[in-house]
Amino acid sequence: MPKPTLPAMKKKLNIILLLLASGPVFSQQTFPVNGVNDDRERVYAFTHANIFTDYQTLTADATMIIRNGLVESVGKNTTIPAGAVIIDLQGKFIYPSFIDIYSDYGMPKISPEEDQRGPQFLSNKSGAYNWNQAVHPEVQAGELFDVMSEKAKELREIGFGTVASHQQDGIIRGTGTVVLLGDEQSNEMIVKEQAAAYYSFNKGTSTQDYPSSLMGSIALLRQSYYDAQWYKADKGVAETNISLDALNKSMQLPQVFEVSDVFSAMRADKIGDEFNIRYIVKGAGDEYQRIDEVKSTGNAFIIPLNFPLAYDVEDPFDAQQIPLAAMLHWEMAPGNPGTLEKAGVPFAITTASLKSNNDFMKQLRKAIEYGMSTTAALKALTLTPATLMNVQDQVGSLAKGKVANFIICSDSVFKEKSIIYQNWVKGVQYVVNSFDLKDIRGNYNLTVGAISNLSLKVEGSATAPSATVHAANNEKLKASLATSDDLVTISFRYPADSSKDMYRLSGYLAEKNLAGNGQDPQGNWISWNAQFTTAFEVKADSGAKKIPVKPEGNVLYPFVGYGNASLPKQENFLFRNATVWTNESDGILENTDVYISGGKIQKIGKNLPLPQAAATVLDASGKYLTSGIIDEHSHIAAAQGLNEGTQSVSAEVRVSDIISPNDIDIYRQLAGGVTAAHILHGSANSIGGQSQLIKLRWGYSPEAMKFEGWPGFIKFALGENVKQSNWGDLNTKRFPQTRMGVEQTMYDAFIRAKDYKAQWSLYNSIPAKQKAAAIAPRRDLELDALVEILDGKRYITCHSYVQSEINMLMHVADSMGFKVNTFTHILEGYKVADKMKARQVSASSFSDWWGYKYEVYDAIPYNPAILSKVGIVTAVNSDDAEMARRLNQEAAKSIKYGGLSEEEAWKLCTLNPAKMLHVDDRVGSIKAGKDADLVLWNNNPLSVYAKPEMTLVDGICFFSLEKDAQQQQKIKEERNRLINKMIQAKKDGAPTQKPKIVYNLELDCETITDGSGVGKL
C-alpha cells in the first residue's frame, strides 16, 4: 500500500500560506496600524453554485453575496452589488463549514507535572482556589486561546470553520470558547468567549492523590456542586473561593460532559438529574450498545468517529486473545451515528479521538455507508453543534447576517470523489485545492537521461497522488512525488538495490505529459520526460470480495461474548422430585417439588399438581435444589477502581455509582451458583465507601442489577492495609500508620459526624419564617454517610483480622452509639467470639486463608466453625472472582475444619450472608414467597464434585449447562465469522492493528488503582 503523500499536500499549502501571510486582512478596531490603512469591504459574489443554506436546504444554481465577513444575501434571484468580486462556481457546491464543539484547538499544551514522590493531599495550585487540583472551573478557554495556524489549516482542509475549544484536563475543567478557524488576530476569531462548561470523570494531569477511582471522581463532582450551592448562599462570608464562584457562574452555560463509555454516559446523566443539569455528553462511540438507555437520558451527544481498526488475526492463537466484543465493536462502531439518528438522539460529530484529522472524511463516509443519512451528517456538523453552543444565529447555516463561514466543493461533500477547494472563514478565502487542480494520475513512459525503459505510475487521490517507478524488468521502485499546481518533483532509486543513490527530478506538466531536468546519482544534470500512456483506473470492486456493509452481528446484553441478543425472560418452573435444601426448619427434603412463578417461590411439596399457567416442568430426580449463593464480599462488576484509598475517610464514595454490567465474572459466578453479590469498596482506608448489593442479572442495566429496597452498607477497614504497612517506603505519611491511629481516625470521624448532625438539627429547628435568612450548613457527603450510620440507616461491614482491632472498633461503636453489623475477613474472630456474640455482630470469614501477611499469621481454617458454634451469624466470603464460583466448596471446608453439619455449612454461603445483609426476608432459603433465586446441582452442593446445572434469579434462567453450550457454539461461529471478515478487510487494503485487549481489572480488596498504575499488595 502506498503511503499517503502528505509532503505533497503540505508543500502546496505552504505556498498558499505564504501568499496569505502578506498582511492582516481585517481592520483591527482597537489596534494601531503600522503603515497605511488597508480597509477593504471584501465583497464577493459566488454565482452558479449549488448552495446548502442549511443542513437540509439545497438551492441549485444560486448566488451568495458576502460583505465584511458576513453573508449579505443568498438565493436564486440575487442582485450582484457593484464592486463585488464575482466567482463563478460553475455548479460547484457551497456548504456552511463544519463545527466541532469538542476541540482543544488554540489551547496551550498541558504538560503534566512530575509525579510526586509520596502522597499529595491538597492541590498544588497556589491561590484562593479549590482544594482539589482536578476542580478548576476558573480556567477559561477564552483567556487561553490563541490562533494556531498549522492546526487551523488542518481543520479547514477537512471542512471545519468553527470549533468550541477548551482545555481538556481535569474533572471540572472550566469554560470553553467558540472560535473561528481563520489565521487572523485571536480577537477577531472568538465568536463566544464563554460558550460552555466542560466536565469529565478523569482527573487528568492533577498530581493530587484524590480521587484515584471513578467513584471518587463522581463523589468529588457531587461535593463540588454542593459546595458551590453553599458558597452562593454564604456569599463568601466563610471564605473566598475563586473556583466555587466560577463554578456557580458557569452553571448558566451549556454543560458538556466527556465520558469514556456508554455506562459513564448514564452515570453523568444520573448526576445531572440530581442537580437539575442536562448534560451534553461527549460520548465514546459505543452508544449503540445501550441505545435505549442512551435515548431515555434525553441528552444530546457529541460523538467521535474513532472506529477501531481491524485486528491482525491470521495467527489463530494470537486471534484467540482478542475478545469477541472487541471484534464485534469493530464491525458495529461505524453504525453508531446511524443508530443514534434512528433512535432520534440529537448528536453532533467531533474530530476528537481520531488518530489523524486526515481520517475524518473517510470515517464520516464510512458512518454514512453504515446507515447515517447525509442530512443527519450535515446536521451533526452544522446546526446541532451550533445550537448546542447557542451560536446558531452566527454559524451553522448561510443566511443574511450570518458569518461567512463556508466551504466550496466539487460535488456533494460526502461523496468520495468530492474535492474541497476552498474554506472561507469570516469572509476570508483559504484555498485547500486549486479550482484547476490537475489530475496527473495515470501511466507514463519515463525517460531519464539515457535510461529510457522505465515506466511511471501515478495513483492515489487526485489531491494527493503517489507514484511508483517500474524498471524494465518490472521491478517496482518506490518513488516520492510532490506536486504543486503545474509543477512536479519526483525522486526514486535506480537500480533498486543501490542503497543511497537517487535520481532527483523536477519538472512541469505539459499537456498530459511531464518533462523537466534533474540530477542523476552522480550529480550530473540530465533531462527527463514522462509520456502519458493510459489513464488511472479506479480499482473495480470485485463483487464477491466486497465486505458486506451492514454488520451481521447483534448487539449483545451485556456487550461481551457470553451476552445475549435479548434479555432472558422470567418463566414459570416446576422442579419435580428434587432433593431440596430449604435452609428452613424443614431441613433437607427428599423427592420434593418446587413451583416458581412471577419470580417468586410459590409452592414446595410432594407431587404438586401441574400449575394452571404454562410452566417448564423439569425432572430433578437425583438432583439438588438450593437457594442461590450470596457472596458477602465481592469486587466484581465495578468500573475503574474500588479503592478510593487516598484519604483515610472516603465515606462519600458510592459503589452504586460504578456498577458495570459487562464483567464476565458475573456470568462465571452464575455458573458457580452465585445469585447475589455484595460489591464492596476496598480496604485501603479506615472508612471506605458505600457498598452495593447486586443480583447477578446478567445483561441488565446497572440500575436494574441493584437489589431493590436493600438498606445501604458501608465498608470500613482496619489493620495493615489501612495503615499502609505493605505499601512501600513512599507511603508513610497518611494518618494513620498504626492501629493506635486507626482508633483515633474512627473517633474523629464520628465526632465530626455528630457535630455536623447537631448543626443540621439546629438549622432545621429554625422556624420557617426566619429560615430564609439563615444559611444552611455546608452539605458534606462524607459526613452524611456517617450520620446515616449513627441514625441506624446504614450498616457497616468492616474488613478486619486481628483481635485487638476487632475489639477496638466495637468499643468505638459502643461509645459513639452505633453498631458494627459485620466483620468481614475476620480471621482472628475466633479469639473474640464471645465479645462479638455479646453485641450480635455478624462474621463473614475467609475459609482457610493465612500466611500472606503478618496479621493473618494466626488465622485458622476453624474460624467459621468456632464462630458459628458460639452463635454468631457467620458466612464465608470470596474477595476473589475465582473463588466466588466455588463458595460452596469454601463452605464445605468448615465440615473438614471444625466439624459443622452439612446444613450449617451450607448456610455459610446462603442464608447467613442473607441475614447479615438484611435481605433474608427475600433470599437465602427455599420458602414460599421468597425470590426464586435458585440453583439446581448435579450432586450434593457441598461436594467438590458438585456443579450447578441451572441458576435462576427472580425466576429468570441466566445460566444453564444447556444454554452455556449454545452460547459457546454461538461464540465460536461469531468469532469465526468476524475473523474471516477481518482477514478479508485486510486483503482489501484496510489498515490493521496488532492484538490489544483492554479489560477491567480483576479486583480484590487490596487492589489499589491510581491514574498511573496498579499495585496489588
Added chain:
Amino acid sequence: MKHLALALTLICYFNHGYSQRIAPAPAQSVPLVITGGTIHIGNGQVIENGAVAFDNGKITYVGAAANAPAAGATIIDAKSKHVYPGLIAANTYLGLSEIEAVRATNDYNEVGDYNPGTRSLTAYNTDSKVIPTLRSNGILLAQVAPQGGIISGTSSIMQLDGWNWEDAAYLADDGVHLNWPSFFRFKFEDLTASVTVNEDYEKQVQQIRSYFQQAQQYNLQATHAERNINFEALKGTFTKSNTIFIHTNYVREIMNAVQFAKDFGMRMVLVGGRDAYQCTALLKENDIPVILGEVHSLPAGDDEKIDLPYRTATMLQQAGILYSLSISGFWQVRNLPFMAGTTVAYGVSKEDALKSITSNTAKILGIDSRTGTLETGKDANIIISTGDLLDMKSSNIERAFIQGRDISLDNAQKQLNETYKQKYNIK
C-alpha cells in the same frame, strides 16, 4: 489421638497454647500393617479390603487384607477408611516464605535474571509453621523452587518431616527453573489494564538461547581459565541428569520453549502450561510432561469456556500427556487434593486425579522409583483418610507415614482451635 494428647500436654505445660516445634517422628522401629481399608495404589488400581505392610521405611506388601503378613507387625485398622500414597506437591516455595508480606521471611526470589546456581535446598526452613498444615492435608513431599527472574535457580524435593534441610532433602538439586518470556505485555493505565504484543519477545528468547549456548560450550570444556558457577549449575540439564522446568502458559510460547529444549537436548518439563491442551501432539511427540498450574483459576479470556481451567486436566488426560497438578505458593498448597477433586467434577476419573498428585508427579520429578505409588519396595509414604481425600467435605487425614515414620499431623492451627474451643466450651 496420641499426638493430640501430646499437644494438649504441651499447651498446659507452656501455657502459651501453641507455636511449639512439632518434633519429627523417629525412624520406623516395628513392622506396620494397615489393613481392612480401600487401598488406592496411585497407579489407577484400587484394592477393596486391602492391606499395606511396611518395614524399615519400605513397603513390603500391598494386596488383599487376608494375605497380609501379620506376624510380628503392629496392625493399624483402616476398615471403611481410604489409604493413599503420600501426596506430592510440585513447584512450590514452601519453607522459603513464612509470611508473604514480611520481607524478612522471604527467601525465594533472588536478585538478577540468570541465577541457575541459586539453590533452594539450603534456605529451606524445616521449622516453618506452614509445613505441618500441608502434612495434615496429606502432602508429604514437595518440590521447593526458587522464583522470579529468567532463570530462578535450582529446586530440590523435600520430605515434609525433617529436623533440618539435610535430612529433609529427598532429592537435592533436581532441576533448574526457567521463566520463558511472555508474548504479551501487560500495561496498566487510566484504571484499566491492557494487553499488547511484546515487541521484544524474539530478542528476549534470543538472549536465553545465547546464554544456554555459552553455558553448553563451557560445560563441554574440561578446564576453564575463569570458572562460572552459574554455567556449572546448568551442566546436568545438558546431560539430562537434571531437568529443565520451563514455566510458561501461552501456546506459542510453549511451542518455542519445546523447540528450545529440543535444540539443547534437554529433558524439559512444562510448568504452568495453561494452553498445553492446544499443543498436545507436540508435547507427546517430544515426551514433555506438564506440571499444570492452578486448576482453580479464571479463564484467560472473556470468550473462553468458563470452566476451561477446570477441564484442562481432562483434555491432557485424554491426549495421553503425563501431567501433574500444582499450586505455586506455600500456605495455599494444602488445597492441592481439592484441585484434583475439581478435575474429577470436570471429567477425570478419581484414580487418575489421584495420580495427578502422586505417581504422575513422582514420574515428572524423577522420584518414581522411590515413591508415588503404594508398591512393594517403595518408600512407605502413606496417608490414611477417613473419607474421600479429594473432597473437602469428607477429607480427614488420620495417619501419615513418611519413609515409614509415623509423623505428627498436629499443627499450630489445630492447637489454636483446641485452645479456643476450650475457652468457649464448644465441641
